[in-house]
Amino acid sequence: MVAKKQVNVDVLVVGGGFGGVYAVWRLRAEGFKIHLFEGTHRLGGVWSNNTYPGARVDSEFPFYQLSIPEVYKTWIWKERFPDWQELQAYFDHVDKFLDVSKDATYNALVDNATFNTEIGRWTVHTEQGHVATCKQLLLCTGSTYKQSVPNWEGLxxxxxxxxxxxxxxxxxxxxxxxxxxxxxxxxxxxxxVQELSKEAKELVTLIRTPNIALPMKQRKLSWEEQDSFKGFLNGMLKTAARSSYGGYPYNPTPAPSPRQLSVEDREKFFEEQYQRGGFNFGVGNFIAMLFDRTDNRIIYDYWVKKTRARMQDPVKRDILAPLEPPNHFMAKRCSLEQDYYEMCDKDHVRVVDLKVTPIDSFTTEGLRVGGEDIPVDIIVLATGFDNYTGAFSTMGLEGTDGKGLMERWKDGVQTHLGLTAPHHPNMWMVYGPQAPTALGNGPTIVEVQVDVIVDMIKKARDENIKYLDATPEAAQAWADDIAATSKTTLLEDANSWYMGANIPGKKREMLNYLKGLVQYEKSCRDAIPNWDGFVVEKETRVQRSQQSVL
Known part of the structure; x- marks a missing residue:
């Protein structure tokens, strides 16, 4: 399609992943004039860029998909955990049935956005020269956009x-x-590592903190199995998933704490969860592990027993599955693996503990680690992202008081409901900071947030509201509540990207809402009837007539 250089709409959606696609679908149904800016050449969000070997999602079928009937009824997945090729094909399928592209401009990276309080509209510019004006700005930019690369000597x-x-x-x-x-x-x-270790002559994996990785238990999916699910999917995605803590409706544990069961019974429960694969052993485990060190250690000890049994090399075993936990179980996001430990155990794979032998520098031919030169042909930086806030750092989001969003957040993130920020009226964030973002299933979380935002925008339209602006007091209260909740958990002890601790200079603070998806949606919806936590500016009759002309 031909990219539009000038756009004038009710709502501008930025980001073409799950959040942006679902927002386009919902907003169209409510009669809003919309447009979408996507920074890459296609729909897919993170799956437009994540094309490295082995890239696949860690949320399992049937939950990692949109709950839109015309999409899920006409799509068949190949695997329990789809890879990036399948996910790109899925977004092509989504576009075929929803025709998102008719209202989208691709290769459009936002680099400046300002709000005019007199007319109640945003003006948004892109690096490529597009200009959009809109009443509502909906940022569906995700949490893993901006790369994090340490400043190594000789890079x-x-x-x-x-x-x-x-x-x-x-x-x-x-x-x-x-x-x-x-x-x-x-x-x-x-x-x-799982993929390139099968191909490389020699592979060196350099690890600062070992990952408490869980078995994925990947498998192929048949058409017959999925077809039998079709009649239940809407209830599973719209009800069961949304009624769970993080979008995964796992069965409740037999007790809050593993110590309330006999050793035999809790080992049986652990084995059942472990063999189910995915996040069952993590998210589906005893809730007490997030609060009690003894309970957490019991679960870690079971994991380490199972994992160490998969490796023969004692040095690698001690690095990758140490008897003493590197951090509390689930205090950092566990990854899912298929044969990671077996591949690391291979003779041609070397595991380097960077806490013992740190990287001294890069050299012309490779790396100098602990004084040893390691020549390599390829270096892969799997060093992560400036999560939650990094996506906003290049967008030039100017506040009505003259401050940019990132300047305002340099001493700590403040949002109201994890949806909007003071001095940025009519600007909404999906899958960003101070929401349930990283603690659950992405599509479920973004659908909850988008549904709340669309209901807010509809109510504002019905009430002739020019703009809604979160109050600093409400944002402070939201941040304080998240911080207080975090301090009751073991998550607080880990230097994780949950806490923003992976980025030098970034304030260490909990960036996830921790009370679960049900309580999160309730808190958001409780604010809607009386616009709790918002300054409300109404349109005049003249302004309403001007808007009808736009």
């Missing part, structure tokens, strides 16, 4: 192939017969 001296995982070469890259180094221990690193 620019390396003459081999240097790749960040989110910028994988188009058309792929062969590691056959090559020496490869992979830096990182998150889900991306685990997936890449």
């Amino acid at each position: 620019d001296q390396y003459t081999g192939k240097l790749i960040h995982s989110s910028k994988w070469p188009k058309g792929g890259m062969s590691a056959h017969g090559k020496r490869v180094a992979i830096i990182g221990s998150g889900s991306t690193a685990i997936q890449i």
Whole structure:
């Protein structure tokens, strides 16, 4: 399609992943004039960029999909945990049935946005020269956009192939017969190690903190199995998933604490959860693990027993599954793996503990680690992202008081309901900071948020409201509540990206809403009837007539 350089709409949606697509569908149904800006060349959000070897989602079928009937009734998944190729095909399918592209401009990266309080409208510019005006600005930019690359000495001296995982070469890259180094221990690193270790001549995985990775238990899905689900999907996605803590409606545990069961009974329960795969052993485990160190250690000890049994090399076993936990179980996001520990145990794979032998510098031929030169042909940086807030850092989101959003947040994030921020009227955030974002199933969470936002925008339209602006007092109260909840949990102890601790200079604070999806939606909806926490500016009769002309 031909990109539109000038757009004038009721709602501008930024970001073409699950949140943006669902927002377009909902807003169209309510009669709003909308347009979507997407920074890449296609729909898919994070799956437009995540094309590295082994890239796949860690949310399982049937929950990682939109709850839109015309989409799920006409789509068949291949695997329990789809890979990036299948997810790109899924978004092509979504576009075929919803025709999002007719209201979208691709390769449009927002770099400036200002709000005019006199007319109650945003003006949004992109790097590519597009200009949009809108009454409501809906940011569906996700939590994993801006790369994080440590400032290593000599990084620019390396003459081999240097790749960040989110910028994988188009058309792929062969590691056959090559020496490869992979830096990182998150889900991306685990997936890449699993794949490239099967191809590389030598592979070095450099790990600062071992990942408490859980068995994925990947499997193929048949058409017959999925067809039998079709009649239940709407209830599962709209009711069961939304009624759970994080969008995964797992069965409740037999007791709040593992210590309330006999050793035999709790081991039986652990084994059942472990064998189910996915996040069952994590999200479906005893809730007390998030609050009680003893209960948390019991669960970790079971995991470490199962994991160490999969490796023969005692040195690698002690690095990857240490007897003493590197952090509390689930205090950092567990990754899902298929054969990670077995592949790391191979003779041609070397595991380096960066806490014992840190990276001294990059060299022209590779890395110097603990005084040792390690020559490699390819270095993969699986070093993660500036999560939650990084996506907003390049958008030039100016507040009505002259301050940019990132300047306002430098001493701590403040949002109202994890949806909007003071001095940024009629600007809404989906899957961003101070929402349930990273603690559950993405599509379920974004659908809850978008549904709330659309209901707010509808009510504002019905009441002739020019703009809604979150009050600083409400934002402070929301931040204080999240911080207070966090301090009751073991999550507070880990230097995780949940806490913003992976980015130097970023304030260490809990960036997730922790009370679960049900309570989150209730808190958001409780604010709607009386616009609790908002300044409400009404339109005059003249302004209403001007808007009808736009």
